Amino acid sequence: MLTIERALVDQIVAHARADHPDEACGVIAGPAGSDRPTRFVAMINAERSPTFYRFDSLEQLKVWREMDDRDEEPVVIYHSHTATEAYPSRTDISYAAEPNAHYVLVSTRDDDETEFRSYSIVDGEVTEEEVKIVEAYA
Structure with missing residues (x-):
């Protein structure tokens, strides 16, 4: 189960709406081993x-190094779909490389409704x- 603060959900949805019609993406970092998303990126x-x-490879390298420096990990990896569920x-699924991430x-x-769902993706499952x-x- 993903437990997440409403403010973080609102930030994800706002980013997805702002980047529409393109897909938006990002991470929410949290203390390593905590399973608690805290820092929106x-x-x-x-x-x-x-x-x-x-992800832009240079930006991803910078963000992942920053998480390492702060003893964080990617608790949530998010992106949007603009025309599908x-x-x-x-x-x-093929790009899911963080087995502990949500x-x-x-x-x-849909302009009036936002679908927000979370998955575990491990070894293609x-x-x-x-x-x-x-x-x-x-």
Whole structure:
């Protein structure tokens, strides 16, 4: 289960809406081993595409080094789908390289409603998980 603060959900959704019609992407870092997302990091979709996302390799290296320096890890890796449901594509699954991360997908295909879902992706196996949105961590 992913437990996440509402403010972080709002930031993910705002980023997805702002980048629409292109896919948005980023991470939420948290203390290593905590499974608690705390620090929102919006990233650039190097593809600038409505159907595909890829982190810019230099930006990703910088962000991952920063997480290492802060004793953090990517707790959430997120991106948006602009015309389809919030479910990982074959490409998304093949790029899932963080077995402990929650892979969040946001669908911006509907102007009035945002679909927000989370998955565990390990060795190509996709498992949807419950999302518990809290006002603040206890």
